[in-house]
Every structure is written in structure tokens, then in C-alpha cells.
Amino acid sequence: MYDVAIIGAGPVGLSFATALAGSGLSAVLVERQPLSVLEDPSFDGREIALTHHSRTLLEQLGAWAHIPQNAVSPLRQARVLNGTASYALTFDTGGKDEGPLGFLVSNHLIRSALYAALQGTPDIRLIAGTGVESVTTGAEAATLRLSDGQEIRARLVVAADTRFSRSRQEQGITASMHDFRRSMLVCRIEHETPHEHVATEWFDYGQTVALLPVNGAASSLVLTRDPAEIERLNGLEPAAFEREMGQCLRRRHLGRLRLVSTRHAYPLVATYAHHFAGRRFALLGDAAVGMHPVTAHGFNLGLRGAETLAREILSAKRRGQDIASPAVLRRFETAHRLATGPLYAATNAIAVLYAQEGLPARLARHAVLRLGGQIAPFRKAVSAMLMDRGAAMGR
Numbered sequence: 496m497y498d499v500a501i502i503g504a505g506p507v508g509l510s511f512a513t514a515l516a517g518s519g520l521s522a523v524l525v526e527r528q529p530l531s532v533l534e535d536p537s538f539d540g541r542e543i544a545l546t547h548h549s550r551t552l553l554e555q556l557g558a559w560a561h562i563p564q565n566a567v568s569p570l571r572q573a574r575v576l577n578g579t580a581s582y583a584l585t586f587d588t589g590g591k592d593e594g595p596l597g598f599l600v601s602n603h604l605i606r607s608a609l610y611a612a613l614q615g616t617p618d619i620r621l622i623a624g625t626g627v628e629s630v631t632t633g634a635e636a637a638t639l640r641l642s643d644g645q646e647i648r649a650r651l652v653v654a655a656d657t658r659f660s661r662s663r664q665e666q667g668i669t670a671s672m673h674d675f676r677r678s679m680l681v682c683r684i685e686h687e688t689p690h691e692h693v694a695t696e697w698f699d700y701g702q703t704v705a706l707l708p709v710n711g712a713a714s715s716l717v718l719t720r721d722p723a724e725i726e727r728l729n730g731l732e733p734a735a736f737e738r739e740m741g742q743c744l745r746r747r748h749l750g751r752l753r754l755v756s757t758r759h760a761y762p763l764v765a766t767y768a769h770h771f772a773g774r775r776f777a778l779l780g781d782a783a784v785g786m787h788p789v790t791a792h793g794f795n796l797g798l799r800g801a802e803t804l805a806r807e808i809l810s811a812k813r814r815g816q817d818i819a820s821p822a823v824l825r826r827f828e829t830a831h832r833l834a835t836g837p838l839y840a841a842t843n844a845i846a847v848l849y850a851q852e853g854l855p856a857r858l859a860r861h862a863v864l865r866l867g868g869q870i871a872p873f874r875k876a877v878s879a880m881l882m883d884r885g886a887a888m889g890r
């Protein structure tokens with residue numbers, strides 16, 4: 496019997512498994528994708544804006560060293576624009592010598608770095624290419640049934656199996672879901688005008704456009720529109736796509752632009768589980784909190800949840816207690832709900848308000864941005880949240 500069985504070797508499952516390495520707990524990580532995909536994941540369009548705290552955690556896990564440093568792009572400033580107005584709400588570090596606001600790293604590089612870090616942890620077993628079919632939990636242990644017929648018993652099951660988590664459903668844990676009825680297209684573009692490591696979020700009418708600065712004369716283009724529109728854009732020939740994006744982004748003065756990556760589309764559905772734990776069962780990552788990407792916090796919060804759960808179960812182990820007792824899981828759940836609930840609600844409110852276009856909404860959109868710009872403590876608080884310098888906890 497294992498101490499911990501983890502479902503899903505996405506970035507959060509991998510992080511949590513690595514956090515348990517060397518602790519004396521036995522752990523198994525089950526992933527339905529084949530090993531070749533884990534070893535060398537392909538570009539999926541996502542550029543993850545990491546906070547300072549997440550960077551520290553990735554360093555502690557031994558993953559940061561596996562990310563090529565020329566693939567880490569510092570984020571010096573974020574600018575938010577609304578509709579056709581020229582006013583921009585800006586967030587930065589206030590000129591203090593605090594380094595950048597955050598760091599942009601491609602999701603596939605984070606995944607391969609975490610996989611590489613896991614290779615240095617022989618006490619964690621990885622089963623790839625086999626999905627978890629069912630989970631049953633009992634008073635003393637939980638049992639996972641895998642698609643190849645294997646059965647695995649563990650004291651605690653941790654599910655990091657996407658925002659549509661099947662095991663969450665199976666355990667009777669409901670989740671609130673918000674379908675934004677929009678899709679997001681992500682890809683890399685090269686452009687003539689340098690970005691100076693400034694990110695732009697432009698809440699236009701009919702679309703939202705984010706330009707995230709990556710190293711070189713390139714940005715990650717993140718375009719949110721109606722799903723049918725995104726499908727159409729995704730199907731265009733590169734030259735036609737470049738022409739249309741050139742038109743769409745002409746007010747951003749990027750100069751000539753060129754598509755330099757594959758394009759990827761994601762439907763926008765946010766989820767928040769009504770509980771993060773059950774009997775011998777806990778949820779992590781998107782399975783617990785599936786954020787709308789507009790505030791760039793899904794993985795950051797997933798990492799934080801992995802840190803919190805690891806801290807609670809390791810401290811129970813040190814005290815000689817059951818690592819999956821209701822008290823341990825309750826402490827994890829309380830802390831993680833506090834860390835995620837307000838940001839989840841605020842993110843959804845922003846996404847809903849800035850997708851509306853009637854006159855009252857247009858006025859509210861403008862007023863919110865102006866007000867935010869005039870309240871210095873608000874700007875400082877948002878910058879601090881984007882940076883998240885919270886001290887990383889020892890393992």
C-alpha cells in the first residue's frame with residue numbers, strides 16, 4: 496500500500512509528487528498520457544506568468560534549473576486598456592529595485608522541467624500511459640482501478656486530473672461552473688516594435704487581446720472571442736491570419752507581424768469545487784480551482800495548493816498522525832479556500848464585466864479602470880498580488 500496516490504501528471508500533479516520526494520512517504524503518480532509526452536511535451540500556446548513565489552517553489556522542487564534561462568522572460572509592467580479609450584491602467588513595481596513583476600515561461604517547458612525534476616526522485620513511482628478508471632475510498636485506505644486492470648491502494652488519493660475531474664465527480668464533490676461562452680486562441684507572433692517587457696491587456700469591444708512579452712522581438716498573442724470566430728481564425732492560412740491580426744492590432748502599433756508558432760484554442764470555463772477534500776481524498780490544481788486565464792493565476796494557485804497540502808501531510812507524518820485524517824485535510828481545505836476564493840470571484844467578475852458592451856457596462860468598465868488608476872494603494876495591492884513574494888515554505 497502507498498501513502499499517497501496522485502491522479503494526473505500535469506504541472507500540478509508533478510509538482511506535488513516532487514514535493515513529497517525524500518520525505519519517507521511512498522507515492523505513486525498515475526497519468527493516462529504516454530511517457531513520451533511527459534518527457535517531451537509539445538508547445539501548447541500557453542505562456543505562464545509565474546509569480547516570485549511560484550519561481551521559488553519551482554527552485555525548491557529542483558525544476559527551475561531545468562528551464563533554459565533564455566526562455567524565461569521578465570515581466571516589467573502590465574498595462575490595461577479599455578475599448579477605444581487611450582487611458583491605460585498600469586501596474587509595475589513602483590520604480591523600487593524589486594526585480595520584475597513576474598516571469599513568463601512556456602507551459603510545455605514548465606512541464607518538461609517538472610518531469611526532469613521528478614527523475615531525480617527514485618522514491619516516487621510514475622505509471623504513464625494508463626488512466627485511472629475509478630476511485631473508491633474507505634475508512635482505512637482508498638483503491639484506484641486503472642484502465643489496464645491494475646489496482647492500487649493508498650492512504651490518501653490526490654486528484655489533479657483537470658478542471659473536469661472525473662474522480663471529483665465520482666467522489667460526489669460538486670463544483671460551480673461558469674461557462675463564459677468564449678474561446679481563447681493563443682500563439683506566438685513576431686513584431687517590429689519592441690515590447691520592452693510590458694504586457695498589454697486590452698478589453699476591446701467584441702474581443703479581449705493580451706500581448707505577453709516573450710524573449711526576442713516576439714509576444715504571445717492571447718485572443719478571446721466568440722467560439723465560432725476563434726474556430727474560423729484557427730483555420731485560416733498563416734498569411735491570412737497575419738493580415739487579419741495586423742488589422743485587429745493596428746492600434747497597438749506593433750509594426751509588421753508574423754505568426755511564428757502553432758495556434759491553440761481553449762474554451763473558457765471556470766470551475767470551483769464546493770469541497771477540496773473528502774474521505775481519504777483531496778483535490779489539487781484545476782480539479783480544485785479552474786481559473787479563467789485573464790488574471791494568469793491558475794498554475795500559481797495550483798502550486799500554492801500543492802505546497803499547502805504537502806506541508807499539512809508532512810507535518811502530520813512528523814507528529815506520527817494519519818496523513819489523511821479529516822483534521823489534516825480540513826486544514827488544507829480551509830487554507831486553500833482562503834488563498835483562492837476571493838481571487839476566483841474577482842477574476843470571474845472582471846471577465847464578465849469586460850465582456851459586456853451595453854452602454855451601462857461601457858460606463859462601468861471605464862469607471863472601474865479610472866478609479867483603479869486613481870487609487871494608489873489599489874495599484875500597489877494588485878502589483879503585490881501579481882508578484883506574490885510570500886515566503887516559500889520549507890519542505
Ligand SMILES: Cc1cc2nc3c(=O)[nH]c(=O)nc-3n(C[C@H](O)[C@H](O)[C@H](O)COP(=O)(O)OP(=O)(O)OC[C@H]3O[C@@H](n4cnc5c(N)ncnc54)[C@H](O)[C@@H]3O)c2cc1C
Binds near residue numbers: 504525625
Ligand atoms: C490559455 C491559458 C493561459 C494560461 N495562463 C496562465 C498563467 O499565465 N498563469 C497561471 O498561473 N496559469 C495559467 N493558466 C492555467 C494553467 O495552465 C493551469 O492552471 C494548469 O495547467 C493546471 O494544471 P493541472 O496539473 O492542475 O491540470 P492539467 O494541466 O489539466 O493536467 C491534468 C492531467 O491529468 C491527466 N488526467 C486526467 N484524467 C486522468 C485520469 N483519469 N487518469 C490519469 N490521468 C488523468 C491529464 O492527462 C493531464 O495530464 C492558463 C491556462 C490557459 C488555458
